[in-house]
Amino acid sequence: MSPMRWMTEATCGNARAGHLHTAHGIVPTPTFMPVGTAGTVKAMTMDAVRSTGAGIVLGNTYHLMLRPGAERVRKMGGLHRMMDWSGPILTDSGGFQVMSLGALRKLDQDGVTFNSHIDGSKHRLTPEISTDIQHALDATITMCFDECPALPATPERIEQSMQLSMRWAARSREAFVPRLGYGQFGIVQGGTERELRERSVRALTDIGFEGYAIGGLAVGEGQELMFSTLDYTTPLLPGTHARYLMGVGTPDDLLGAVERGVDMFDCVMPTRAGRTARAYTERGTLNMRNARHAEDNRPISPHCDCLACTRHSRAYLHHLFRNNEILGPMLLTWHNLAYYQRLMRTIRAAIVASNLPAVAAGLRADWAAGDW
Numbered sequence: 001m002s003p004m005r006w007m008t009e010a011t012c013g014n015a016r017a018g019h020l021h022t023a024h025g026i027v028p029t030p031t032f033m034p035v036g037t038a039g040t041v042k043a044m045t046m047d048a049v050r051s052t053g054a055g056i057v058l059g060n061t062y063h064l065m066l067r068p069g070a071e072r073v074r075k076m077g078g079l080h081r082m083m084d085w086s087g088p089i090l091t092d093s094g095g096f097q098v099m100s101l102g103a104l105r106k107l108d109q110d111g112v113t114f115n116s117h118i119d120g121s122k123h124r125l126t127p128e129i130s131t132d133i134q135h136a137l138d139a140t141i142t143m144c145f146d147e148c149p150a151l152p153a154t155p156e157r158i159e160q161s162m163q164l165s166m167r168w169a170a171r172s173r174e175a176f177v178p179r180l181g182y183g184q185f186g187i188v189q190g191g192t193e194r195e196l197r198e199r200s201v202r203a204l205t206d207i208g209f210e211g212y213a214i215g216g217l218a219v220g221e222g223q224e225l226m227f228s229t230l231d232y233t234t235p236l237l238p239g240t241h242a243r244y245l246m247g248v249g250t251p252d253d254l255l256g257a258v259e260r261g262v263d264m265f266d267c268v269m270p271t272r273a274g275r276t277a278r279a280y281t282e283r284g285t286l287n288m289r290n291a292r293h294a295e296d297n298r299p300i301s302p303h304c305d306c307l308a309c310t311r312h313s314r315a316y317l318h319h320l321f322r323n324n325e326i327l328g329p330m331l332l333t334w335h336n337l338a339y340y341q342r343l344m345r346t347i348r349a350a351i352v353a354s355n356l357p358a359v360a361a362g363l364r365a366d367w368a369a370g371d372w
């Protein structure tokens, strides 16, 4: 087993197709990583997750340290064992959740003290504590402990926050226990300020990581500002390492970010939409609660091999959601994740065949065409 590394297979413009080699298997990129925040991809068995073709799933330090606790996960054999997932797991470092979930929190130069949103108990996260927790979880990919400032924010606030995150990145790297096939990703910060992004990339590449994430985006800045930030940030990152855009996004976001050189993604949209009756398809999204589906015997998508599309109809999904049946969110989450994985395979094949521009135009035309 060699150290974790990303290998290029093909490029098409700024887009890349490659493979991420890890201790828990090789993952084709571009890849979409289902969110498994508290050690479960909500409403999905891991057999269902595997059937969609997912390569990497996510866990989260913040949620798992509160419940069941990192020490208990370690005693139970680690997250892979508990989740029944032998593939790679990427865990976020918890900083983002503390800022967005933690009821009360106090940020200082050394770390964050916060009260659990579950029972109000007091906790602390620092670069060292977060890195140790991710090690106890046996995460294949560990994320640096960072601070993601809420936008809009003044350039001064973003500069202060980025500098703090870079100091925390160095401490996270110091605390990381290198193991063959395991890796740690640095997280680029700097908001939508070009000069700050450039300084953040330099700080992280001086430290050296197995991969690099672009953080601080998908926090309300909008797609145009996100894409323009990617336009000048991804080319600064080493071409030989995987690039991960955190918290993104819609199918249109994914396509545009792959075109700008991003390899890895995570987003709650397909799973959250699955629980709220929103279906993703090649022709845009559908609200399965809408009465127009009540007697529609067609599958959600004619191109989908998921259980909802091969065994059931739109009318049945409509019925399940109207009756608040548990099977509704199960089937629709499965379908949405299957759609996201199929979309990534389509995009990857286009890069390998060097015809991403034509395929991208076709995808965008279909999304705009509206339902069949």
Ligand SMILES: CNc1nc2cc3c(=O)[nH]c(N)nc3c(CC[C@H]3O[C@@H](OC)[C@H](OC)[C@@H]3OC)c2[nH]1
Pocket: 035, 036, 037, 058, 059, 060, 091, 092, 093, 094, 095, 096, 097, 143, 144, 146, 147, 148, 187, 214, 215, 216, 217, 218, 219, 246, 247, 248, 266, 268
């Ligand atoms: C939605 N927009 C969005 N922008 C983000 C930016 C950052 C960032 O700069 N630093 C860190 N550390 N995390 C970020 C995150 C959280 C991703 C996690 O959030 C969890 O999804 C709920 C999931 O945890 C399993 C995922 O794990 C990687 C972001 N999410």
Ligand SMILES: [Zn+2]
Pocket: 300, 301, 304, 305, 306, 307, 308, 309, 310, 334, 335, 336, 338
């Ligand atoms: Zn389907």
